[in-house]
Amino acid sequence: xxxxxxxxxxxxxxxxxxxxxxxxxxxxxxxxxxxxxxxxxxxxxxxxxxxxxxxxxxxxxxxxxxxxxxxxxxxxxxxxxxxxxxxxxxxxxxxxxxxxxxxxxxxxxxxxxxxxxxxxxxxxxxxxxxxxxxxxxxxxxxxxxxxxxxxxxxxxxxxxxxxxxxxxxxxxxxxxxxxxxxxxxxxxxxxxxxxxxxxxxxxxxxxxxxxxxxxxxxxxxxxxxxxxxxxxxxxxxxxxxxxxxxxxxxxxxxxxxxxxxxxxxxxxxxxxxxxxxxxxxxxxxxxxxxxxxxxxxxxxxxxxxxxxxxxxxxxxxx
Numbered sequence: 001x002x003x004x005x006x007x008x009x010x011x012x013x014x015x016x017x018x019x020x021x022x023x024x025x026x027x028x029x030x031x032x033x034x035x036x037x038x039x040x041x042x043x044x045x046x047x048x049x050x051x052x053x054x055x056x057x058x059x060x061x062x063x064x065x066x067x068x069x070x071x072x073x074x075x076x077x078x079x080x081x082x083x084x085x086x087x088x089x090x091x092x093x094x095x096x097x098x099x100x101x102x103x104x105x106x107x108x109x110x111x112x113x114x115x116x117x118x119x120x121x122x123x124x125x126x127x128x129x130x131x132x133x134x135x136x137x138x139x140x141x142x143x144x145x146x147x148x149x150x151x152x153x154x155x156x157x158x159x160x161x162x163x164x165x166x167x168x169x170x171x172x173x174x175x176x177x178x179x180x181x182x183x184x185x186x187x188x189x190x191x192x193x194x195x196x197x198x199x200x201x202x203x204x205x206x207x208x209x210x211x212x213x214x215x216x217x218x219x220x221x222x223x224x225x226x227x228x229x230x231x232x233x234x235x236x237x238x239x240x241x242x243x244x245x246x247x248x249x250x251x252x253x254x255x256x257x258x259x260x261x262x263x264x265x266x267x268x269x270x271x272x273x274x275x276x277x278x279x280x281x282x283x284x285x286x287x288x289x290x291x292x293x294x295x296x297x298x299x300x301x302x303x304x305x306x307x308x309x310x311x312x313x314x315x316x317x318x
Contacts, residue, residue, distance in 0.1 A: 020173060022109040023149070023165040030146050031110045034117055039143025039152055040064075043121045045159040046071055053156055057123045057138035058091055060154050061100075061182045064121045068098050088125065088178060091138075096207050100182040101216050103192050103200035107177025109169060111191035112141055118190035120181050121154075127174030136175065186215035194224050201233060210240035228258045235266060244273050255283070261290040261298040268305050277316075281309045 019027065030036065044063045048056035055074040063069035074094055095102035105111055105122065115122050122141045129135030139161065143152035151168050155161035163171075172179075181189040185204070188197055201216045208216070217234035224230060231254035239247035248270040255263035264287035271280035287302035 019166045020169040023169045026109055026113075026146070026165065027149060031113060034113055034146075036147055037143075037145045038113075038117050039145075040116060040119070040121065041142075043140065043142045043154060044069075045154050047157045047159070053138045054091055056156075057140050057154070058094060058182070060140045061121045061123055061180075062095065062098050065100060065183050067100050067182070067184060074098075088180075091123070091180065092203060093207075095180075095182045096204050099184070099208075099212065101185055101187075101200050101204045102180055102182050103189050104196045105179040105181055105189055106191055106193055106196075107172075107179065108191075109165070112179060113144055114191050115181055115189055116141060116143060120183065120189060123180040123182070124153075124168075124172060125175040125178040126168070126171035128171055134174070137171075141179075185212050186219050188219045188223060194227060197223070198227060198229055198233075201230065205233065205237070210237050210242075213237040214241055226257070228254060228260055228263070231257075232263060232266065235263075235270075239270060244270055248274060252283075255286070259290055261287045261295040261302055264290060265298065265302050265305050268309065272309060272312075277309065277313060281306070281313065284309050 044060055046056040046059040046063070046069070055071055058074050059069040059071045062074075092102045092104075105115065112122055112124070124139055124141055126137045126139060127134045128137050137156070139153040139155035141151060141153055144150065145152075149165045150162050151165060153161045153163065181192070183189065185208070192200070197220050201213075201220050204216050205213050214234065214237045217230055217237050220227065220230040221234050231250055235247045235250035235254065238244075238250060248267060251263050251267035251270055254260060255267050264283050268280045268283035268287060271277075271283060284302065284306040287298070288306050291297075291299040291302045
């Protein structure tokens, strides 16, 4: 779902009486390990201008993470005049261009509370209109009070907007429960799922320099050491940053852990660059064997690497 936030100023007039499911669950059994009340009063505030709730929310979380947060530049980057708002894709891209790793969070109220306690301001998308007449709005969650059943936001022109849990859940559910954390490379949201963390690093890699991408991938591999894509991302980032020896170590560990054709092939190429021709040829042959057995999509690349290494060895032997 892609929504352009039109930055609603107020709440719908209809009464929201029934507790939606996540609110009811939290009220019945407050999440373990969370304080009953918590508020990050230090989170900066960027009051929005008309239709600019997206840029204002993004500036808030960027500044909170210690990253550049030029509101005018962000408005130029994410605001779509034809839609009078900002799409989630623009929000993700702009955060990454400012040096932040943007990660979509689980659509769970408990996850939002845990992020706040972990020290992370969270962008949320609300629909303050109706299903047939949506009115999208970005806000930033900075605190909560469970006994009072309230959440605290930086929102629009309000530095401290308070909404009930049930009201927020109704508005958030209408947006597909979309939430976003933006953190410096090397830090991960406390509640990020594996797929979304990998997606966040992949998206960051489209705009980031290799030196910045290394800590982003290292954070993912530290939390999920069995993720092959993250290991390949880290190895590629290390190689691009000029640390071929570290890249070779990452590729070798991934190749042995997963017996992956692409990891063996990357290891072969990296060893070749390091001058280890025997080791490179061994890895290339392992890549071909694995590709022939179960990864046929990588067979052409693996065979090409093996052929080049064998030709190089023959030329040197003459």
